[in-house]
Amino acid sequence: MAHSEPLNNKLVTIFGGSGFLGNYVAQALLERGARLRIASRNPEASFSLKPLANLGQLQFARCDVLNEQSVAAAIHGADAVVNLVGSFEGDLIELMGRSAGKIAELVNVSGVEAFVQISAIGADADSAVDYARGKAIGEQLVRQAFPKATILRPSVIFGKDDGFxxxxxxxxxxxxxxxxxxxxxPMQIVYVDDVAEAVASALANPTKFGGKAFELGGPxxxxxxxxxxxxxxxxxxxxxxxxxxxxxxxxxxxxxxxxxxxxxxxxxxxxxVVSEGAHGFEKLGIVPxxxxxxxxxxxxxxxxxxxxxxxxxxxxx
Structure with a gap:
């Protein structure tokens, strides 16, 4: 791994890293030489990543994003943070809204250089749908606590092992x-590797992509x-x-x-589908x-x- 790679040897904490998207984000970051801390309720689900990592490149943390102490421990010492947490079950306003804001607050006081918040196309604070409202509240709270965060709003994500x-x-x-x-x-479904690459690009260049939002849809x-x-x-x-x-x-x-x-x-x-005029993959230098x-x-x-x-x-x- 060339030392010119911005993420080389940087420690990246991935909240919700044991899920479908997390697996691909982890692979994209490992390829760039980053060290990873997979923080989730069930980190064992990520053990399949072990053969892809060098010695000391991968660690696992059992974490409840609704527990501030647990979140702070997962962030400690990290250079960059990604929040992938998403669900259709439970208190979605708390899980994807307020917890995202709390993560951003802790990121802000921890000296973290880059933060990527995964939202969703259709995030809407006025929506009757808890999922859309939770994601929108998460965006708002993240932006307030850590203004230079990069917000990514993917469409429905597809991949070989997806649930869609x-x-x-x-x-x-x-x-x-x-x-x-x-x-x-109408659906503008998006390939999981392309979303993972968008996360890696945003983390690698927070000066260019920080403080901005990107809607990620397929071609x-x-x-x-x-x-x-x-x-x-x-x-x-x-x-x-x-x-x-x-x-x-x-x-x-x-x-x-x-x-x-x-x-x-x-x-x-x-x-x-991607909103008209929204920043998308092209601004990140990615062809979906x-x-x-x-x-x-x-x-x-x-x-x-x-x-x-x-x-x-x-x-x-």
């Missing part, structure tokens, strides 16, 4: 006829129906998709034990990658005979 594409892929594999909720909802806008159709095509399956009217979708989401909550339905209905670059390869495991399946003709199976 794979949920639809499993349903398409099993069912010949599938309902599509929010079929015309194309797809509807939910189009995403489902592309998954079916990549699986080489012929499927019938039934667009579900909004009132029926809302009723379904309100039922217990369904895979989609009412909050998630409202966010889906609103769509998820399209879904089409990966989908055929990722869907092989869902095909009828795996990688030995016949390509080129759709099957009903």
């Amino acid at each position: 594409l794979n949920m639809f892929a499993q349903l398409i594999q099993m069912l010949p006829i599938l309902p599509v909720f929010g079929p015309e909802a 194309e806008v797809l509807t939910m129906l189009e995403i489902n159709e592309r998954i079916a095509q990549a699986q080489n399956r012929s499927r019938s998709f039934i667009p579900v009217p909004d009132p029926a979708s809302a009723l379904f989401a309100a039922l217990p034990l369904t895979p989609m909550s009412s909050d998630q339905w409202r966010l889906l209905q609103a769509g998820n 990658k399209p879904l089409s670059l990966f989908l055929d390869k990722w869907m092989v495991r869902y095909c009828k005979h795996g990688r030995f399946g016949v390509q080129g003709s759709q099957t009903a199976g």
Whole structure:
């Protein structure tokens, strides 16, 4: 690792680092020579990163972001901090709003050079959806406590091991006829490696990117129906998709034990695209990658005979 790399040997604390995005952020930072402290309720979930790190490059801290003492201990000695905490369960205003502000306050008094707060496209302090309101409150409190923080607002993030594409892929594999909720909802889904690279770039150059907000969307806008159709095509399956009217979708989401909550339905209905005029990947020097670059390869495991399946003709199976 060249010593000219700004993050080389810098200690970066990643709150929520054991989740889906955290795994990729950690890899991007390890490649730049950073030392990492993965701070989460379940740091064991990140142990798969160990083979990627050199001796002393990776440490783990059990941390509750709602506990100030726990957060302060995780920040101690860090050169940079990333807050990835996000959830659809629990007190979201506390978890993603007030706790983000508390992290920023502790970052401010700790001599930390760079701080990245992961928000979301659609963050809105006036929203009826707790998730959107929690993320917006988090942004506001972070900005107040640490004005030079970089705020990143990704769209729905996709990757090989995500919970988004794979949920639809499993349903398409099993069912010949599938309902599509929010079929015309526009989505600018974004590749997880591109978001991770945005985090690394922001941390590496806080003078240039600090104090700014960036909305991170992929290079194309797809509807939910189009995403489902592309998954079916990549699986080489012929499927019938039934667009579900909004009132029926809302009723379904309100039922217990369904895979989609009412909050998630409202966010889906609103769509998820970059705002007009917003700073995006281009300002960070990153060219985002399209879904089409990966989908055929990722869907092989869902095909009828795996990688030995016949390509080129759709099957009903």
